[in-house]
Amino acid sequence: MQLEQQLRNKRKEKDILLMTHIVLGYPSFDANREVIKQMVENGVDCIEMQIPFSEPMADGPVILKANQDSLAAGTKVEDCLSFGAEMAEKYDIPFLYMTYYNIIFKYGEEPFFQRAAEDGIKGLIIPDLPPEMGESFLALADKYQVAPVLIFAPTSTNERMRELAGHGHGFIYCAARRGVTGKKSEFGQDFNDYLTRCRKATSLPLAVGFGIQSREDIEALKGKADMAVIGSRTISLVDSEGPTAVGPFIAGLR
Amino acid sequence: MDKKGFFGNWGGAYIPEVLYQTFQELQKEYDRCRQDPAFWEEYLSLMSTYSCRPTPLTYAENLSNYFGGAQIYIKREDLNHTGAHKANNVMGQGLLVKRMGKKRVIAETGAGQHGMATATMAAKFGLECTIYMGEEDVLRQRPNVFWMEKMGATVIPVKDGSRTLKDAINEAFRDWVTNVDDTHYVFGTACGPAPFPEMVSWFQSIIGIEAAEQIIKYHGKMPAKIYACVGGGSNAMGIFKRFLDENDVELVGVEAGGHGIDSGSHAIRLNCPDASPGVAQGYKTMFLQDEDGQMKHTHSVAAGLDYVGVSPILSDLWEKKQVRFESATDNEVMEALDLTMKKEGIIPALESSHAFAGAFREVGDLSPDDAIIINQSGRGDKDIFTIAHAFEDPSWKKFIIDRGKEYSAK
Ligand SMILES: Cc1ncc(COP(=O)(O)O)c(C=O)c1O
Numbered sequence: 291m292q293l294e295q296q297l298r299n300k301r302k303e304k305d306i307l308l309m310t311h312i313v314l315g316y317p318s319f320d321a322n323r324e325v326i327k328q329m330v331e332n333g334v335d336c337i338e339m340q341i342p343f344s345e346p347m348a349d350g351p352v353i354l355k356a357n358q359d360s361l362a363a364g365t366k367v368e369d370c371l372s373f374g375a376e377m378a379e380k381y382d383i384p385f386l387y388m389t390y391y392n393i394i395f396k397y398g399e400e401p402f403f404q405r406a407a408e409d410g411i412k413g414l415i416i417p418d419l420p421p422e423m424g425e426s427f428l429a430l431a432d433k434y435q436v437a438p439v440l441i442f443a444p445t446s447t448n449e450r451m452r453e454l455a456g457h458g459h460g461f462i463y464c465a466a467r468r469g470v471t472g473k474k475s476e477f478g479q480d481f482n483d484y485l486t487r488c489r490k491a492t493s494l495p496l497a498v499g500f501g502i503q504s505r506e507d508i509e510a511l512k513g514k515a516d517m518a519v520i521g522s523r524t525i526s527l528v529d530s531e532g533p534t535a536v537g538p539f540i541a542g543l544r
Numbered sequence: 545m546d547k548k549g550f551f552g553n554w555g556g557a558y559i560p561e562v563l564y565q566t567f568q569e570l571q572k573e574y575d576r577c578r579q580d581p582a583f584w585e586e587y588l589s590l591m592s593t594y595s596c597r598p599t600p601l602t603y604a605e606n607l608s609n610y611f612g613g614a615q616i617y618i619k620r621e622d623l624n625h626t627g628a629h630k631a632n633n634v635m636g637q638g639l640l641v642k643r644m645g646k647k648r649v650i651a652e653t654g655a656g657q658h659g660m661a662t663a664t665m666a667a668k669f670g671l672e673c674t675i676y677m678g679e680e681d682v683l684r685q686r687p688n689v690f691w692m693e694k695m696g697a698t699v700i701p702v703k704d705g706s707r708t709l710k711d712a713i714n715e716a717f718r719d720w721v722t723n724v725d726d727t728h729y730v731f732g733t734a735c736g737p738a739p740f741p742e743m744v745s746w747f748q749s750i751i752g753i754e755a756a757e758q759i760i761k762y763h764g765k766m767p768a769k770i771y772a773c774v775g776g777g778s779n780a781m782g783i784f785k786r787f788l789d790e791n792d793v794e795l796v797g798v799e800a801g802g803h804g805i806d807s808g809s810h811a812i813r814l815n816c817p818d819a820s821p822g823v824a825q826g827y828k829t830m831f832l833q834d835e836d837g838q839m840k841h842t843h844s845v846a847a848g849l850d851y852v853g854v855s856p857i858l859s860d861l862w863e864k865k866q867v868r869f870e871s872a873t874d875n876e877v878m879e880a881l882d883l884t885m886k887k888e889g890i891i892p893a894l895e896s897s898h899a900f901a902g903a904f905r906e907v908g909d910l911s912p913d914d915a916i917i918i919n920q921s922g923r924g925d926k927d928i929f930t931i932a933h934a935f936e937d938p939s940w941k942k943f944i945i946d947r948g949k950e951y952s953a954k
Contacts, residue, residue, distance in 0.1 A: 344838040
């Protein structure tokens with residue numbers, strides 16, 4: 291699919307790519323606009339936009355609160371999709387949606403894929419939809435050429451990784467550790483062994499996320515992964531210093 | 545259950561990848577236990593020595609005469625150790641945990657009964673124990689919080705979302721994905737990702753197995769109807785399972801009507817326009833959710849029924865019309881509770897009182913030759929603060945005020 295090729299092309303020019311995460315409607319769509327502008331201007335390669343859900347089971351405190359506050363402020367799925375279309379139109383980097391399966395299930399799988407494809411969205415990350423539960427989802431992803439991004443975890447066996455890789459497109463999202471988003475990860479020997487296993491299981495680009503916060507973290511991933519994912523860190527930064535702090539932060543990461 | 549964990553259109557295992565391996569192991573161990581008759585024997589022996597199995601089936605003579613319809617029998621799950629059917633599931637999973645060699649258990653709890661049972665099991669089996677409980681429920685069910693802590697469990701009040709059962713489940717999952725290697729999540733009801741709905745129902749099925757024998761012994765034939773309250777659905781599945789193939793027995797699930805079906809303030813998931821099919825908390829079922837798929841606030845006077853989803857097995861039985869679903873409002877429930885205490889000297893939990901309210905509405909229309917069984921899933925002692933508050937009991941109020949003064953003076 292297009293996403294994989296786009297990332298491969300960018301990867302030729304940089305030794306590691308950067309993907310960032312925002313929660314739509316938090317703290318507001320206007321703030322989202324400014325944050326994304328700052329991200330793109332400072333060289334972010336790919337952005338995952340989370341459509342908030344009331345039960346974000348795989349998210350830690352920062353993103354959980356962002357989901358809840360966004361919904362409390364009245365964010366609707368439709369608002370998120372129009373915003374996503376606007377961003378994909380405006381900027382020349384791939385945009386993805388991250389959300390939980392119920393949002394897509396309620397919208398209707400096929401209408402959702404159709405809409406995402408029309409709006410120029412390049413991939414979907416759905417942490418609570420393993421491929422066993424996603425037969426029709428995966429078929430539609432293929433039909434509409436919107437990449438289903440699958441997740442590896444440190445608990446995944448080699449066999450399981452190969453199975454997941456067979457269903458995934460675009461890239462593989464490697465969760466750096468057990469647990470939810472937000473907390474810091476350690477990049478020791480265990481982590482390196484894990485990434486080696488990931489690399490062996492698939493030829494897709496590897497993104498590493500969960501707890502990546504600093505230039506040092508990203509430095510440590512060079513040569514082992516293709517893309518680093520910054521999630522909770524920028525959300526906290528916007529909370530404490532406002533959207534304009536994002537640009538300098540991103541610029542200082544590589 | 546099919547291979548992917550579905551019951552008809554419902555169920556499945558919508559889990560994050562980090563839990564995949566653990567679920568494989570859990571499923572394997574569960575399958576082994578199902579095939580090993582010695583496991584069930586061990587379970588029965590534990591439940592008859594540590595808990596109070598078989599629990600009695602009590603003939604409610606005064607209530608039967610009062611309504612003048614069918615004979616009313618009450619299955620006394622309140623007489624289990626820790627005061628509710630929750631112990632059946634927890635002790636079963638405890639045996640599984642021992643076989644799997646995990647050192648720590650976590651659980652969500654609404655009414656606190658499942659948390660209580662889990663804390664008890666953890667103490668007995670020497671496991672570390674953390675219980676997640678919505679902040680609102682911590683306040684509603686304070687006595688259970690006290691006992692859980694006394695038994696060595698850590699109780700964590702959950703302050704997110706609606707601060708009730710569903711939020712406690714999310715938080716327990718967050719713990720599990722973090723500590724998956726040494727921790728088992730003792731899921732408390734017949735919901736969640738496969739194999740939990742089936743496994744929990746299996747452990748609870750002991751209720752119906754006993755009740756079938758007992759009703760034949762006392763009444764000479766099968767009952768006309770069986771009533772159970774439905775939160776997640778574990779006590780209902782527990783008593784229904786044995787009778788699913790008995791075509792003359794009507795099974796009735798009673799959900800929490802809260803302030804009424806039109807109030808937007810209830811927990812009616814089946815037969816209610818506010819609910820629709822969805823996927824959350826690891827499984828597919830009927831959820832109380834809006835058109836975007838965001839979960840709605842629920843309400844019930846009974847913390848254990850105050851939940852957005854329902855067992856996928858019950859959604860399947862509902863769709864296939866094998867179980868009829870009714871609801872009872874908070875007010876009806878308080879009346880049924882009052883009547884049961886006065887007539888029989890029995891104190892059902894607020895959750896269980898829903899089953900009583902549902903049964904009382906219909907029992908007068910049945911013939912005295914027939915019998916009904918009401919599943920009393922738990923005892924009401926835990927609800928003393930809520931019940932006293934609802935009855936506006938003056939002497940209790942005075943006691944609390946006096947005790948408060950005594951503590952604040954120190
Ligand atoms: C006494 C009692 N009855 C019923 C319930 C509802 O759960 P379920 O529907 O799983 O039986 C609870 C849950 O906490 C409970 O404590």
